[in-house]
Structures are given as structure tokens and as C-alpha cells.
Amino acid sequence: MMDRRSFVKKVLNGTIAGSLFLVWPMGGNSIETPEEIPGIKGKEYDIHHQEFAFIVDVTRCIGCGSCCVADKREYNVPDGNYRTWVERYVKGFSDKIYVDSPHGGLDGYQHARTDIDEEIRDTFFVPKLCNMCKEAPCVQVCPVGATFISPDGFVLVDEKRCVGCAYCIQACPYSVRFLNPVTKVAEKCTWCYHRIRKGLLPACVEVCPTGARKFGSMKDETSEVYKILKGPGVLTVLKKEMGTFPALYYKGARREVI
Amino acid sequence: MDAAHSSAAMLVSNYVFPNDLHVHWSMMIVLYPYITGLVDGAFIIAALYYLFDVKSLRPVARFSLLFALAFLAIATLPLLLHLGRPERNFNMLLTPSPSSAMAGFGYIYAVSMGVVVFIILFVYREDLVELRATSKGWLQLLYRAMTFDSIDLSENARKLDQKIIRFLVGIGIPIAVVLHGYVGFIFGGVKANPTWSTPLMPVIFLFSACVSGISAIILAYIIIRKAKGRSIDHDCIKTCIKTLTLFFIMAFTFEMLEVFSHSYLKSGYHHMVEGLLNGPLASSFWLWQVKICSVIPLFVLGVMGIFTINKHIYNFTAAVVSAILLLQVLIMRWNVVIGGQLMSKSARGYTEFHPEWFDKEGILAVIIVMAIPFIILFVLSKIFPFWTPDNETNVK
Numbered sequence: 001m002m003d004r005r006s007f008v009k010k011v012l013n014g015t016i017a018g019s020l021f022l023v024w025p026m027g028g029n030s031i032e033t034p035e036e037i038p039g040i041k042g043k044e045y046d047i048h049h050q051e052f053a054f055i056v057d058v059t060r061c062i063g064c065g066s067c068c069v070a071d072k073r074e075y076n077v078p079d080g081n082y083r084t085w086v087e088r089y090v091k092g093f094s095d096k097i098y099v100d101s102p103h104g105g106l107d108g109y110q111h112a113r114t115d116i117d118e119e120i121r122d123t124f125f126v127p128k129l130c131n132m133c134k135e136a137p138c139v140q141v142c143p144v145g146a147t148f149i150s151p152d153g154f155v156l157v158d159e160k161r162c163v164g165c166a167y168c169i170q171a172c173p174y175s176v177r178f179l180n181p182v183t184k185v186a187e188k189c190t191w192c193y194h195r196i197r198k199g200l201l202p203a204c205v206e207v208c209p210t211g212a213r214k215f216g217s218m219k220d221e222t223s224e225v226y227k228i229l230k231g232p233g234v235l236t237v238l239k240k241e242m243g244t245f246p247a248l249y250y251k252g253a254r255r256e257v258i
Numbered sequence: 259m260d261a262a263h264s265s266a267a268m269l270v271s272n273y274v275f276p277n278d279l280h281v282h283w284s285m286m287i288v289l290y291p292y293i294t295g296l297v298d299g300a301f302i303i304a305a306l307y308y309l310f311d312v313k314s315l316r317p318v319a320r321f322s323l324l325f326a327l328a329f330l331a332i333a334t335l336p337l338l339l340h341l342g343r344p345e346r347n348f349n350m351l352l353t354p355s356p357s358s359a360m361a362g363f364g365y366i367y368a369v370s371m372g373v374v375v376f377i378i379l380f381v382y383r384e385d386l387v388e389l390r391a392t393s394k395g396w397l398q399l400l401y402r403a404m405t406f407d408s409i410d411l412s413e414n415a416r417k418l419d420q421k422i423i424r425f426l427v428g429i430g431i432p433i434a435v436v437l438h439g440y441v442g443f444i445f446g447g448v449k450a451n452p453t454w455s456t457p458l459m460p461v462i463f464l465f466s467a468c469v470s471g472i473s474a475i476i477l478a479y480i481i482i483r484k485a486k487g488r489s490i491d492h493d494c495i496k497t498c499i500k501t502l503t504l505f506f507i508m509a510f511t512f513e514m515l516e517v518f519s520h521s522y523l524k525s526g527y528h529h530m531v532e533g534l535l536n537g538p539l540a541s542s543f544w545l546w547q548v549k550i551c552s553v554i555p556l557f558v559l560g561v562m563g564i565f566t567i568n569k570h571i572y573n574f575t576a577a578v579v580s581a582i583l584l585l586q587v588l589i590m591r592w593n594v595v596i597g598g599q600l601m602s603k604s605a606r607g608y609t610e611f612h613p614e615w616f617d618k619e620g621i622l623a624v625i626i627v628m629a630i631p632f633i634i635l636f637v638l639s640k641i642f643p644f645w646t647p648d649n650e651t652n653v654k
Contacts, residue, residue, distance in 0.1 A: 080276075080279070080280070081276075081277065082276045082277055085276050087273075097271065097606075098271040099271045099273035099604070099606055100271060100273060101273070101275075101276055103276075104276045128275075137448075137449065137450060139357070140357045140358065141357075141358050141359065141360065141447070141448075142355055142358055143349075143350050143354060143355055143358040143360035143361040143363075144346075144349040144350055144353055144354065144355060144361070145353060145354075145355035146349075161346070161349060161353075162342075162343065162346075163341050163342070163343050163344075163346045163347060163349055163350065164341050164342015164343045164346075165337075165340070165341055165342075165360065166282040166283060166340075166342070167358070167360050167444075169277075169282050170282065170283065170448050170450065170451060170599075171448055171449075171450055172450060172603075173449070173450035173603055174275075174603065175275035175276075175277045175278050175602070175603045175604070176277065177277065178277045178280070179282060179342055183342075184342030184343050185342055185343060186342075241526060242449060242450065258604060258605050258606070
């Protein structure tokens with residue numbers, strides 16, 4: 001049991017102060033839970049008049065892995081498979097890029113890499129998830145139409161139709177798909193479509209402590225994603241040359257990010 | 259992307275996307291194009307005889323058709339073993355997605371099967387009419403159906419049979435080309451994979467299919483005839499080898515052209531393709547596929563084509579070179595299917611593939627799948643004789 005005096009003492013010498021910073025709200029959404037998407041909950045969902053966007057702000061990601069944990073719990077994702085993951089990029093002064101993602105970043109990045117022999121110029125984290133392509137190769141190649149684009153723009157998998165051929169896995173340029181070893185059908189991130197239909201934010205967005213993952217409606221001019229996407233800031237998409245036209249945008253992603 | 263293309267320095271971390279660690283298309287998907295390739299090649303031999311009147315191929319013409327049928331009969335087996343939910347396979351036929359290349363397989367396969375079966379029934383109608391006359395009960399009913407309930411073996415009826423066979427083989431050629439060209443397109447149409455995504459892929463698959471099928475016919479013919487103590491038609495083997503040489507030159511040229519294209523065009527992720535061929539696939543591609551199983555047979559085929567060789571040595575060499583080329587095509591399929599997946603879409607690293615023995619897509623399953631066509635061939639031989647007595651008089 002810690003008395004008031006020793007508590008203050010520890011705060012002052014930094015033992016507890018450091019941990020306080022970890023839970024300090026940084027413009028994210030960790031306090032108000034569950035966060036709602038304005039204009040959806042309690043109203044009739046008009047599937048034909050919806051447009052959503054997902055923005056990953058690389059400059060805000062701290063690689064804590066909370067998003068990955070939330071996702072794994074939300075979907076009971078089998079070990080070794082990932083609907084979302086976080087990559088760690090380390091850039092040396094020689095311009096060499098060192099990327100890793102042990103367990104998909106599920107455990108967070110608690111330790112620095114010890115296998116790099118040069119001075120580090122920069123390091124950053126990049127969350128990855130389904131790009132919700134408007135021209136989705138996975139949808140094109142699915143032989144039975146189990147993968148489809150919903151009228152509100154989500155690339156989804158009908159697990160009752162999927163034959164488990166894995167052609168969609170081959171076709172996805174972003175490798176966000178896997179064959180679930182339990183159900184034997186293709187699985188991928190849906191941006192938590194079941195939550196969105198209820199007006200709730202995707203699980204990963206909700207738990208992100210820094211606001212690195214942003215999601216919202218493009219039909220709502222007051223939404224953060226609307227303001228960012230319509231604003232002057234530079235946003236990029238992954239593998240633009242693939243012609244997939246993702247609805248997932250990256251803010252602050254360096255050119256080394258693939 | 260500039261950085262992605264700048265240098266191989268990006269490979270220092272050998273970073274593989276977490277979902278790319280597992281190779282999703284394994285040995286059954288290696289077998290699938292291999293088997294359809296054998297079918298195509300065997301069908302080409304039959305077509306050369308029945309449609310293009312290459313008389314010297316008569317000894318192997320009927321056998322080629324039966325060989326094609328035996329392998330075609332199990333062509334879907336590797337796919338069923340591969341599917342996560344094989345019980346839903348009919349979804350591909352019942353509710354196909356028109357945008358998917360893969361959705362066409364069921365139809366192309368069914369048409370191929372129908373054409374090959376009908377050709378065989380017309381080619382063997384004479385034998386089947388005789389069998390019908392000597393059989394009773396349900397077997398007789400079966401033969402009645404197989405002879406289209408006709409026992410007419412008159413000159414006119416036989417001429418009509420020949421016309422029908424020519425017509426069926428005529429439409430069978432484009433179907434066979436589509437069947438295997440399409441299999442190549444399944445891979446060539448995946449733009450996410452730089453090693454697959456090339457318009458050359460269907461062409462490569464098509465020519466290598468002909469190589470494997472013709473090699474298989476040569477090898478099977480020589481082995482079966484030797485095992486049965488029967489003579490080998492030298493003219494037939496020579497024609498087969500000449501045809502094989504032509505197709506192999508085309509196949510090997512296009513295989514090398516693909517590598518050259520990647521290297522010369524320096525298109526997207528070419529550094530990864532080069533890294534793949536010179537890294538994880540250095541042994542299976544350069545040593546086995548190119549040096550041992552392509553350059554050596556090419557040299558041997560050249561010698562066989564230019565110099566006059568003793569018949570026995572020629573036939574023995576034909577069997578050996580055919581066996582090597584069968585291996586070449588299998589390794590090529592492996593390098594394309596498995597090799598292509600070793601390269602992570604992260605463009606920063608390569609994964610590994612370790613075949614298992616007892617998995618449903620494992621080595622034992624591969625052996626069983628490849629053994630089944632030979633059992634089917636054995637059963638077929640009881641109804642449809644491989645060789646005609648006429649063949650025996652031809653050979654000396």
C-alpha cells in the first residue's frame with residue numbers, strides 16, 4: 001500500500017509520471033466509448049446513399065498494438081493471421097529501410113531493434129488494413145461472387161458462398177486476406193461493417209489512443225475525414241500503380257511505405 | 259515507388275507481410291496445370307494423326323486419346339483437394355461470377371471432357387460394336403449407349419465416323435488450347451504478383467503443356483511396349499521427337515523471354531523478380547529447370563535431329579529425354595506456382611515453402627493423385643485396346 005507522501009515522491013521522480021503520459025488523451029477517442037458515427041445511429045440506414053473513408057495518420061501512430069488486439073478480439077482472428085497489423089519502419093542514415101512486424105504488431109513495439117548496425121535517422125509505424133478498393137481485384141477474381149462490393153462501398157466476403165479457392169488472396173496487392181484455418185474460407189478486414197451499420201466506429205478506430213486511425217462518413221461535412229480529404233493536406237494511397245482506387249488513405253506516409 | 263525501385267537495399271530487412279508467410283497455393287495447384295498440360299499435349303498427338311494426317315503417329319494416336327481422357331478425368335481432383343470448402347465446388351458452375359477468369363474452368367473442362375469422350379467413342383466404335391455383340395445384360399446396354407445404338411459398320415458408316423472424328427478433333431484443338439491457355443491466364447491475370455502478371459504466361463503454359471504431353475506419350479509408349487515385350491515403331495518415335503523438339507524450342511524460348519523481359523524492361527518490382535530467381539529459386543530455376551532439364555535435352559534433341567543414330571539407341575534416348583522434359587515442365591510449374599508466391603507483396607522479402615507429407619495437399623496426396631490416371635488407363639485398356647493389330651504389322 002502506497003501512502004500519499006510516497007506517491008507524490010514517485011510522481012516527482014518520474015516513475016509514475018512516465019506512465020501518466022501513456023494514458024494522456026492525444027486528440028484520440030480513447031475516452032468516449034463506444035464512439036458513434038454521427039448521423040447513423042437511430043436512423044434508417046440508406047445503403048445506397050452512403051460513402052465512407054478511412055484515414056491512417058502515420059505521424060500519430062505509436063505502435064502500441066491496441067488496434068490489433070481490438071481486432072483480434074472482435075473477430076477471434078486465429079493466430080498467425082491478420083485482418084490488420086502495424087509495421088515498424090526504421091530508416092538508417094545510409095537510407096536503408098528496415099521493416100518488421102512481429103506478430104503483426106499485436107504485442108506492440110516495446111523494444112528497439114538490436115540488429116541494426118548503423119545510426120538511425122528516423123522511425124515510424126504504419127498500420128495496415130483492407131484498402132476497400134473501388135476497383136477491387138479480389139472482387140474481380142472471385143469465381144463465385146462470394147467477395148462483393150456492397151452498395152455503400154464495402155468490400156465484403158459472404159462466408160456462406162466462399163469456396164476457399166484463395167484466388168482473392170493471390171489477387172489482393174495488399175495481402176490483407178487470408179484463409180481462415182477454422183472456417184476454411186477467405187477472411188479480411190471489413191472496417192467493422194457490422195459496427196458501422198449500427199453507427200459505431202470500427203473497433204480499431206475506437207481503441208486507437210492517438211487518433212492515428214480515423215473513420216467517418218463523407219456525406220457528413222462536419223466529419224474529420226471529410227475535412228481532411230477535402231482539405232489541402234497531402235494524402236496518399238498504397239500501390240497507386242495497381243489501379244485499385246482505395247478508400248483507405250494515408251496521411252504522412254513516407255515514400256518508402258508499400 | 260521511387261524508393262521501391264531504387265535499389266536492393268530495401269531488402270535488408272527481408273520483411274514479409276504477415277499474411278504472406280503462408281503459401282496459399284501449394285502442390286495441388288502445381289499439379290493442376292501439370293495435369294491439364296499432359297492432356298493438351300497428348301491431344302495434340304492425336305490431332306496430328308486424326309486431323310492433319312500425320313500417318314506415322316498412327317501407333318500412338320488411340321493411346322494418346324485414352325491417355326488424355328485418363329488425366330482429364332482427374333484434372334479436377336487437385337482443385338477439390340485444394341479448396342477450403344470442396345463441398346461448395348458446384349457454386350462455380352451454378353453461380354459463376356462472370357468477371358472471374360477462374361469461373362470459366364468448369365465449363366471449359368466440361369466441354370473438353372465431352373469432346374474427348376465423343377472422339378474416343380467414334381474412334382473405338384468398331385471395337386465397341388463387337389463388344390456389344392458378345393455382351394449381355396446391363397453391359398450390353400452400356401455398349402448400346404456407347405455405340406449410339408448403331409451396329410452399322412459399312413463403308414459409308416465408317417466414312418461418316420471418320421468425318422465426325424475429324425470434326426470433333428477440329429473443334430477439340432481450340433478447346434484444348436483454350437483449356438491450357440486459360441490455365442496460364444489464371445496466373446497471368448494476377449496483377450498483384452509481378453512474376454505471374456505477364457501476357458506471356460498463357461503462351462508459356464501452352465507450349466510447355468505440349469512438351470509435357472508429348473513427352474508423356476513417348477515415355478509411356480516405349481515403357482508399355484517394352485514391358486509387354488512388343489516392338490516399338492521407330493518412325494512414330496521419330497515423328498514424336500521432331501514434334502517435341504519444335505514445341506520445346508518454343509516453350510524454352512518463351513520461358514527465357516519472360517525472364518529477359520523482366521530484366522530488360524525493369525518493370526515494377528523487377529528487382530524482386532530477379533532476387534527471387536537468383537535467391538530462393540536459384541537452384542530449382544537456374545540449375546534444375548534451365549541447365550539440367552532444358553539445356554541438356556535441347557542439346558540431346560539437336561543431336562537426335564541432326565545425326566543418324568541406331569534405332570535402339572534413338573528409342574532409348576527418346577525415353578530418357580522425354581523423362582527429363584516431363585521433369586522440366588513439373589519443375590517449371592513449381593517455380594511459377596510456388597516460386598511466385600515466395601515473393602511477398604511487401605516487395606521487401608521472401609517467404610519459404612516446406613512441403614508436408616501427409617497434408618491433403620502433401621507429397622503423399624500428390625503421389626496418389628498422379629497414380630490414379632494410370633489405374634484409369636489400366637481399366638480403360640480392358641475396354642479400349644491401346645494398340646490395333648494393324649500396328650503390330652507396321653512395326654519391325
